[in-house]
Amino acid sequence: MSHDTPVAELTKTEARKELKALADEIARHDALYHGEDAPEISDADYDALRQRNAAIEARFPDLKRADSPSEKIGAAPSTQFSAVRHAKPMLSLGNVFSETEAREFRERVIRFLGLSDDEELAITAEPKIDGLSASLRYEEGALVLGATRGDGREGEDVTANLKTINDIPHTLMGAPDVLEVRGEVFLSHADFGAMNAAREEAGEELYKNPRNAAAGSVRQKDAGVTASRPLAFFAYAWGELSEPLADTQSGAVARLKALGFRTNPLMRRCVTLEEMLETYAEIEGRRADLGYDIDGVVYKVDRLDWQERLGFVSRAPRWATAHKFPAEQATTILERIDIQVGRTGALTPVAKLSPVTVGGVVVSNATLHNADEIERLDVREGDMVVVQRAGDVIPQVVRVLTEKRPKGAKPFEFPMTCPVCGSAVAQGGEEDDKDVVRRCTGGLVCSAQAVARLKHFVSRRAMDIEGLGTKQIEAFFTDGLVKEPADIFTLEKRDSADSNLKPLRAREGFGKKSVDNLFAAIEARRTFPLNRLLFGLGVRHVGETTSELLARHYGSMEALRRAVENIIAGDEAARDDLLAIDGVGGTVVEALTEFFAEAHNLEALDRLMAEVSPELLEALPVADSPVAGKTVVFTGKLEKMTRDEAKARAAALGAKVAGSVSSKTDYLVAGADAGSKLKKATELGVATLTEDEWLEMAGN
Ligand code: IVH
Secondary structure, eight states: OOOOSOGGGOOHHHHHHHHHHHHHHHHHHHHHHHHHSOOSSOHHHHHHHHHHHHHHHHHOGGGOOTTOGGGBOOSOOOOSSOEEEOSSOOOOOOEEOSHHHHHHHHHHHHHHHTOOTTSOOOEEEEEEEOSEEEEEEEETTEEEEEEEOTTSSEEEBOHHHHTTOTTSOSBOSSOOSEEEEEEEEEOOHHHHHHHHHHHHHTTOOOOSSHHHHHHHHHTOSSHHHHHTSOOEEEEEEEEEESSOSOSBHHHHHHHHHHTTOOOOTTOEEESSHHHHHHHHHHHHHHGGGSSSOEEEEEEEESBHHHHHHHOEETTEETTEEEEEOOOEEEEEEEEEEEEEEOTTOBEEEEEEEEEEEETTEEEEEEEOOSHHHHHHHTOOTTOEEEEEEOTTSOOEEEEEOGGGOOTTOOOOOOOSBOTTTOOBEEEEEETTEEEEEEEETTGGGSHHHHHHHHHHHHSTTTTOOTTOOHHHHHHHHHTTSOSSHHHHHHHHHHHHHOTTSOOGGGSBTOOHHHHHHHHHHHHHTSSOBHHHHHHHTTOTTOOHHHHHHHHHHHOSHHHHHHHHHHHHTTOHHHHHHHHTBTTOOHHHHHHHHHHHHOHHHHHHHHHHHTTOOOBSOSOOTTTTSTTTTOEEEEESBOSSSOHHHHHHHHHHTTOEEESSOOTTOOEEEEOBTOOHHHHHHHHHTOEEEOHHHHHHHTTO
16 A cells, blocks of 8 residues: 555544554565565665554554554564675775776776886776675685675674585685685576576566575575575685685686686677676677676776785775666656755655666656656656666766656645745755755754664664664664664663663564673673774765774874864864874864754764763774874875875875874975975974885885
């Protein structure tokens, strides 16, 4: 049933009917999500259903059902597989979508490495397999661990399951003592079809696509079930190694093949942009008859010493990128435009569509981005629209078939008040240069924002608390158990002390064991890397990279807070100090001051800091580097590497790279023709180094 009558206008009979429908609908989605790895709707849609249920119950408390979804916490925490930390993180890839962007990728590499015209830059091109990545650890030739990617740092131990895959050898001859092989687990179209046919026969839920089926198969409790699924594996990368496999990407892949792994036969080594694009076209041309899903072509710099020099930005290598195939499109009816309220209050219009299959996936929601986009597309409720889906990104409405517009369709009126909390909606920016995004001004008063912030706080890349996912947060928030981050840490105390509360273990889906596990997981997060805690606060424009820069620079939450408070009070030196961090600009300063100027943010932060004691940084891979923690400024013309490379390497060693010299500068690295910065450093008595001295010190 549709759920679009405003809650305030529902009659009692309608409300009763809708609560029943919601209970059934939510239970069905729970089963699909948890039992089958085959969700039919997005998390946001699922959340919307639960929110609607809660809103109706709030208005008609006496209609609350015995099987009300708000009493259920979703699935018990997954304790099925044990967590394993990857010796080397499993990276993701940046994307390019056009020939121009592919050329820009190649040019960025050339610029970063400072290559001259006569130096050959070889780049490999190979299919991007649409499966799930896995890491296989071999010690002295024996497969000792097989893990999923997880969040890239930590995955799940699925050794027994991966061992059932034919393409994965259990022993290797002549391999390095430690060898982690990485690649993609996938299902061919033929095997996927046969598997779903058998499931249909047996009356079981069908898998949506080969990737979901492969993922579901790898995460089976019983390895016997995995063994019955014809999974395949292509090796294309590696993690920890006791000795190098080769000097080049292509050489290393050839070595993996010689060791007995299946590698992709379509990989080519390309020495010009034209060759890269030809290979892309060739692979795209064969896409339909490969017999397995691919969603693009991956380019990788061939020389491994250059890969090393290029390094990473966040979680993606600078030396590789994915050239995605163009998006697929379909036509359907836009039934309704909903407004969702995000973590920062941004109101995002979402198109509710008649379900349509786009590139093998059923789509019933598409983003409309913002009010300007609605105006630009001139999209109205009831319109026939073209939707497009590219990879894993949220589908988009790209075009309206205005000739098919139903009579009487009216232009959409963007709400002036928040649909969740009723607060005013504001549009930032100047009169003639308005921001495109409109925001709810309710802040934490707005339950949509408060919940979204909590979800962000516990998300994988932030606090990542096992057993405390979006579903639990949602339920705890609805019940008033957790309203802000600090509440998570006092949950256990209140759970045993407050007799007005229904104890957690008495809740559905929450036995004593899972409650104990949850409390243990929360306890374990009281000491936690500062950068991730900071990221978890969800300050606008303060993403993972910026959080790490800030954590390194200030060393503690108190120091950061003091600095920002000083900036708010007009302290220019504090402002310059913050801006001197390479990678921090005006937007971040503004966002931080905005955040720390809010009394309720400060109070919530105080309550949180009373519960936790963050450690300085997550990974301390650089603690033994002599330049770790030092502030370095580069000036003049460097000979051995480009400026970007110098900065990136210094940062990777734990140094803070600043743009200008001050009394806080530890080293000025002066290349040829250094000017005013060198002069200032000399005046201030800052140590100056030549490029060679710096390289020596940095251990290169
Ligand atoms: S290389 C350092 N090569 O794409 C780069 N990844 O979007 C590590 N993938 O997590 C990945 N085919 O699961 C690489 N030929 C290929 C790939 C591939 C598929 C997946 C992989 C990765 C994701 C990143």
